[in-house]
Amino acid sequence: MSSTDAFAQYPSLKDRVVLITGGASGIGASMVEHFAAQGARVAFLDFDREGGPKVAERTGSLFLPCDLRDIAALRRSIAEVRARLGLVTVLVNNAARDDRHGWETVEPEYWDERMQTNLRHHFFCAQAVAPMMIEAGQGSIINLGSVSWMKAQGGMPAYTTAKAAIRGLTRGLARDLGPNRVRVNEVVPGWIFTERQLEKWATPESEADNMDRQCLKERLYPPDIARMVLWLAADDSRMVTAQHFVVDGGTV
Numbered sequence: 001m002s003s004t005d006a007f008a009q010y011p012s013l014k015d016r017v018v019l020i021t022g023g024a025s026g027i028g029a030s031m032v033e034h035f036a037a038q039g040a041r042v043a044f045l046d047f048d049r050e051g052g053p054k055v056a057e058r059t060g061s062l063f064l065p066c067d068l069r070d071i072a073a074l075r076r077s078i079a080e081v082r083a084r085l086g087l088v089t090v091l092v093n094n095a096a097r098d099d100r101h102g103w104e105t106v107e108p109e110y111w112d113e114r115m116q117t118n119l120r121h122h123f124f125c126a127q128a129v130a131p132m133m134i135e136a137g138q139g140s141i142i143n144l145g146s147v148s149w150m151k152a153q154g155g156m157p158a159y160t161t162a163k164a165a166i167r168g169l170t171r172g173l174a175r176d177l178g179p180n181r182v183r184v185n186e187v188v189p190g191w192i193f194t195e196r197q198l199e200k201w202a203t204p205e206s207e208a209d210n211m212d213r214q215c216l217k218e219r220l221y222p223p224d225i226a227r228m229v230l231w232l233a234a235d236d237s238r239m240v241t242a243q244h245f246v247v248d249g250g251t252v
């Protein structure tokens with residue numbers, strides 16, 4: 001990152017139990033690092049058995065291997081987080097996969113798998129942690145959306161459909177859980193230069209096109225998202241719920 005490495009410390013995050021999905025790489029790994037640096041007690045679920053242990057070792061966090069498409073496994077993992085760390089009061093629903101697919105070739109099985117990867121586990125993780133948040137008297141759930149559908153981006157209709165649905169999930173759950181002091185918000189990343197993006201999709205042309213559309217003429221990196229997520233998790237945002245926050249350098 002070209003900006004400062006200094007970032008805010010939130011006293012309310014110290015010792016808080018935080019659960020992050022997809023923490024083994026990319027934006028999720030940065031969030032694990034940022035929450036650990038706040039003194040939070042962090043657990044993350046991911047099916048990457050190579051990357052997960054490295055992030056866990058670097059940050060002193062708890063890595064539980066889990067394929068989030070398997071709801072029974074997800075529920076077992078979250079019960080284990082509770083047993084080992086205590087009541088989860090911050091959930092970041094981050095895991096997803098932006099595989100490209102042509103609209104002509106999509107079959108029902110593929111469509112369903114895309115929903116399982118990009119949408120379904122967000123709800124079931126929230127369902128599993130909400131009772132802990134209610135017991136604790138507070139909670140913050142942060143769902144990761146995407147600007148792709150807002151920009152009418154093509155080439156991955158199942159992904160953009162799932163990501164658009166994150167907005168509805170966020171607002172519906174915010175209404176249901178608000179009386180119990182559980183907040184639900186969405187962070188919407190623009191194009192964030194993770195290893196996967198650099199490896200898979202970044203070309204000089206695509207980057208130049210994106211930079212033309214950004215007001216701020218710099219690349220965005222995972223910490224730019226992690227720092228917005230910290231604020232939404234902390235008590236500093238105590239009356240903020242049912243909202244979405246776009247972090248994209250001002251893309252039109």
Ligand SMILES: NC(=O)c1ccc[n+]([C@@H]2O[C@H](COP(=O)([O-])OP(=O)(O)OC[C@H]3O[C@@H](n4cnc5c(N)ncnc54)[C@H](O)[C@@H]3O)[C@@H](O)[C@H]2O)c1
Pocket residue numbers: 021022023024025026027028045046047048066067068069093094095096097098117144145146147148188189190191192193194195196197
């Ligand atoms: N990078 C971007 O430009 C960008 C843009 C818009 C939105 N987002 C969103 O931000 C979030 C993080 O994206 P990223 O770029 O860091 O992605 P990434 O691919 O770098 O990391 C995603 C992580 O989720 C894990 N994961 C995926 N499917 C899983 C499953 N079924 N079970 C368990 N773990 C699984 C992966 O192993 C990986 O560690 C996603 O929700 C993504 O849609 C990213």
